[in-house]
Amino acid sequence: MIAKLNVRQLNNTQFALLLLLPALIIISMIIVFPLIYSLGLSFTNKNLLRPSSKFIGLKNYKKLMHSETYWQILNNTVIISFFSVLGQTIVGMALALLLNTGIKGMKIFRGLALTCWAVPALAAGILWLLIFNAEYGILNHLLRVTGIIKDFIPWLTREIWAKIAIIITFIWRGTPFIMVMFLAALQTIPKDIIDSSKIDGAGPVRRFIHVTIPTIRHIIMIATLLQVIMIFQNFIIIHSITVGGPANGTKTFCIYVYELAFDAWKIGRATALGVTWLLMLLLFSIFYMRYVGGKEQKIY
Amino acid sequence: MATLRITKRLEKRFTFEKIRESRWRKTVATTLTYITIICYLVVVLFPVFWMVSTGVKMNKNVAKMPPEFWPTEPSFLGFKYLFTQEKIIWTFFKNSFIVGFSVVAICVGAGSFAGYALSRFPFRGSRGLMLFILASQMFPTVVMLIPIYLVFVNIGLIDTHFAVILMHTSITMPFCIWILKGFFDTIPVDMEEAAHIDGCSRFGILWRIVFPLIGPGVVAAGIYAFLLSWNEYIFASVLTSELKMRTLPTGLYITYLGQYEHRWSDVMVAALAFTIPIIIIYVFFQKYVVGGLLGGAIKG
Numbered sequence: 058m059i060a061k062l063n064v065r066q067l068n069n070t071q072f073a074l075l076l077l078l079p080a081l082i083i084i085s086m087i088i089v090f091p092l093i094y095s096l097g098l099s100f101t102n103k104n105l106l107r108p109s110s111k112f113i114g115l116k117n118y119k120k121l122m123h124s125e126t127y128w129q130i131l132n133n134t135v136i137i138s139f140f141s142v143l144g145q146t147i148v149g150m151a152l153a154l155l156l157n158t159g160i161k162g163m164k165i166f167r168g169l170a171l172t173c174w175a176v177p178a179l180a181a182g183i184l185w186l187l188i189f190n191a192e193y194g195i196l197n198h199l200l201r202v203t204g205i206i207k208d209f210i211p212w213l214t215r216e217i218w219a220k221i222a223i224i225i226t227f228i229w230r231g232t233p234f235i236m237v238m239f240l241a242a243l244q245t246i247p248k249d250i251i252d253s254s255k256i257d258g259a260g261p262v263r264r265f266i267h268v269t270i271p272t273i274r275h276i277i278m279i280a281t282l283l284q285v286i287m288i289f290q291n292f293i294i295i296h297s298i299t300v301g302g303p304a305n306g307t308k309t310f311c312i313y314v315y316e317l318a319f320d321a322w323k324i325g326r327a328t329a330l331g332v333t334w335l336l337m338l339l340l341f342s343i344f345y346m347r348y349v350g351g352k353e354q355k356i357y
Numbered sequence: 358m359a360t361l362r363i364t365k366r367l368e369k370r371f372t373f374e375k376i377r378e379s380r381w382r383k384t385v386a387t388t389l390t391y392i393t394i395i396c397y398l399v400v401v402l403f404p405v406f407w408m409v410s411t412g413v414k415m416n417k418n419v420a421k422m423p424p425e426f427w428p429t430e431p432s433f434l435g436f437k438y439l440f441t442q443e444k445i446i447w448t449f450f451k452n453s454f455i456v457g458f459s460v461v462a463i464c465v466g467a468g469s470f471a472g473y474a475l476s477r478f479p480f481r482g483s484r485g486l487m488l489f490i491l492a493s494q495m496f497p498t499v500v501m502l503i504p505i506y507l508v509f510v511n512i513g514l515i516d517t518h519f520a521v522i523l524m525h526t527s528i529t530m531p532f533c534i535w536i537l538k539g540f541f542d543t544i545p546v547d548m549e550e551a552a553h554i555d556g557c558s559r560f561g562i563l564w565r566i567v568f569p570l571i572g573p574g575v576v577a578a579g580i581y582a583f584l585l586s587w588n589e590y591i592f593a594s595v596l597t598s599e600l601k602m603r604t605l606p607t608g609l610y611i612t613y614l615g616q617y618e619h620r621w622s623d624v625m626v627a628a629l630a631f632t633i634p635i636i637i638i639y640v641f642f643q644k645y646v647v648g649g650l651l652g653g654a655i656k657g
Contacts, residue, residue, distance in 0.1 A: 069478050069480075070478065070480045072474075072478065072559055073474040073475075073477070073478035073480055074474070074480075076470040076471065076473060076474035077470070077471050077474045077475070077486075079466070079467035079470060079471075080467040080468060080470065080471035080530060080534060081471075083463075083467060083523075083526060083527065083530055084493070084527070084530060084531070086527075087501070087505070087523060087524065087526070087527030088493050088496060088501065088527055088531075090504070091500075091501040091502075091503070091504040091505050092496065092501065094504035095500050095501065095503060095504050098503065098504065148397075152394070152397060155390045155393060155394060156394070158386075158387075158390060160387060160390055160391065166394055166398065167647070168643050169398055169402065170397070170398060170401060171639070171643070171646075171647070172402065172405060172636065172639070173401050173402065173404070173405060175584075175635055175636060175639040175646075176405060176408075176632055176635070176636075177587065177588045177606065177631055177632055177635055178588050178590065178606075179588070179590060179606040179609065179610060179628070179631065180408070180628040180629070180631050180632045181404075183613075183624055183625070183628045184404055184405075184407065184408045184625075184628065185404065187407075187411065187419075187621060187625070188404060188407065192420070192422070193419070193420040193421070193422055193424060194424075195407060195424050198422070198423055198424050202423075229401065229404065232401075233401070237647060283494075286494060286495050289497070290497065290498055290499075292499065292590060292591045293590040293591065293606065296590075297610070310497070311497065311499050314497065314499045314500060315499050315591065318499070318502075318503050319506075319595060324503060324507070327500070327503060328500060328503055328504075330500075331497050331499065331500025331503070332500070334497050334500070335495070335496065335497055335500070338495050338497075339492075339495065342495065
C-alpha cells in the first residue's frame with residue numbers, strides 16, 4: 058500500500074521544499090546537469106566529426122592558453138564590455154540625476170527611453186547594420202554633413218572601428234536600463250541626508266561624491282555587474298552586425314564558443330573555453346562585489 | 358526709527374532679489390535639463406525612427422546617397438508582400454507565440470510556488486538558493502547549450518517545440534522566481550496567519566488567499582518571460598533546423614540576413630513585424646515591465 062501523502066503532516070520546511078520541487082527539477086535538469094556535463098566534456102577531445110572521443114585531461118586548456126586567438130578574444134571581450142558598461146553608467150547616471158530633479162514628465166521620458174531597450178535584439182542588430190554601413194549608412198552621412206569627418210568611416214570593415222561600433226550599439230541599448238535603475242535608486246535616498254549635507258555647506262559636486270554615491274553604492278554595483286554579465290552573454294547583436302569580424306576583432310567568448318561548438322564541432326575545445334569563461338566571470342564577480350559593493354553585502 | 362525702516366527696506370530688497378535670482382537660476386537649470394533630456398531622446402529614438410522610415414521606402418531607394426530621411430516614394434507594399442506572399446512569416450509568428458506562452462505558463466506556475474516557498478518559509482538553504490539563482494544568470498548559456506544539444510540529438514528532441522520551450526524556461530525561470538519572491542515579500546502575512554489560525558490548510562491558504570493577490574507580480578514575471586523568449590536567438594537557432602519549426606528571430610535571420618544587400622526595405626519590414634508586438638506589449642504593460650526589472654534588482 059502506498060501511504061497517501063498527507064500534506065498537513067509536513068512541517069514547514071518540508072512544505073516549502075514540496076513547493077519548490079517543480080522549479081528545482083527544471084533548474085537541475087537544465088542548468089546543473091549541463092554544467093557538470095560540460096565540465097566533463099572539456100576534459101575530452103570530443104569532436105562531432107569523429108566517431109569516438111577519449112579523455113585527454115587538461116590538454117584542451119593548455120591548447121587554449123597557447124593559442125593567440127584565445128588572448129585576442131579575451132582582449133576583445135574585456136575592451137568591449139568595459140567601455141560599453143562605462144559609457145552606459147556615465148550617461149545613465151547623468152540622466153538619472155537630471156530626471157531626479159523633480160521635473161514634470163519624468164515618467165514619459167522614462168517610458169520613451171526604455172523603448173530602445175524593448176526593441177528585440179535581432180531587430181536592433183539589423184538596424185545598426187544598416188546605420189553603420191560605410192557607403193550608404195545614415196551615421197556616416199550625418200557625420201559628414203555636420204562636418205565632423207571628411208571621409209566615410211569604415212565602420213564594419215576595420216577592426217578598431219568595428220569595436221567602437223559594437224560599443225556604441227551596446228551603449229544605445231543598455232543606457233535606458235541602467236538609467237531606470239539609477240533613477241529608482243536615487244529616489245530611495247532619504248531627503249534628510251541630502252538636506253543635512255546642504256546645511257553643512259556641501260556643494261552639488263561634493264554632495265554627489267560623498268553622499269549620493271555611497272548611499273546607492275550597492276545598486277551601482279549590481280546594475281553594472283548585471284550589464285557586464287549581459288554583454289558577456291550577448292550573442293545575437295554582435296553576430297548580426299559583425300559576426301565576430303573583421304579579423305576576429307569583435308569576437309567575444311560567446312561567439313567563439315558558438316563557432317567552435319557548432320561550426321567546427323570541436324565540442325571538447327568549446328566546453329573548455331566555456332569553463333574558463335565561467336571561472337573568469339565568477340572570480341571577477343566576487344572581487345567586484347567585495348570591492349565596489351562595500352563590505353556589508355546585502356546580497357540576499 | 359528711520360534707520361530701522363531703511364534697514365528693513367534694504368533687507369526686503371535684498372531678499373527679494375535673492376529670491377528672484379535663484380528663481381531665475383532655477384528656470385535656467387530646468388530649461389537646460391529639458392533640453393539635455395530631449396537631445397538624448399532624439400539620439401536614442403532616431404534609430405527606431407530610421408527603422409520605420411527604411412521599412413516604408415522602396416528597396417531601390419534605401420541605398421540612395423544622400424539618404425532620405427523621409428521617403429519620397431513611400432510604399433507600404435513591403436508589408437503586404439511580407440504577409441501575403443512570403444507566407445513563411447506566419448509560421449515563425451505561430452512558433453514564437455506557442456513557445457512564448459508555454460514558457461510563460463511554466464515559469465509563472467512553477468515560479469509562483471517557488472517564490473512563495475522562498476518568501477514565507479526561510480530555511481537553512483534558502484539563502485544559498487537565492488545566491489545560486491543570481492549566479493545562474495552568469496552561466497554561459499552557449500556552453501550549457503552544448504550538452505543539451507548532444508542529449509537532444511540522441512533522444513530525437515531536435516526540431517520540436519518542447520526542446521525550445523524547455524531551454525527558454527531554463528533561462529527565464531531563475532529571474533522569474535526572483536521577481537515573484539520579491540513580490541511575495543511585499544504581501545503582508547497577516548491574512549495568511551489569520552486563515553491558518555482559523556484552520557485553513559496550507560494549500561488552502563495558497564489557493565484562496567495568496568493567489569488572488571499576486572496579479573501584478575505574475576504579470577511582471579510573465580511579461581519578462583515572454584519578452585526573453587520572443588527575443589531569444591541562440592537556443593532556438595541550434596535546436597531547430599527545419600524552417601517550419603523556427604521561431605521569429607532565427608527564421609528571420611536565415612531567410613533575410615543572407616541577402617540583405619538588395620532588399621534592405623524588406624529586411625526592415627520583417628524586423629518591424631518582429632518588433633511591433635513587443636512594443637505593443639511594452640506600451641500597455643510598461644508599469645509591470647519596469648516594476649519587474651526594479652523589483653528583482655533593487656531589492657536584492
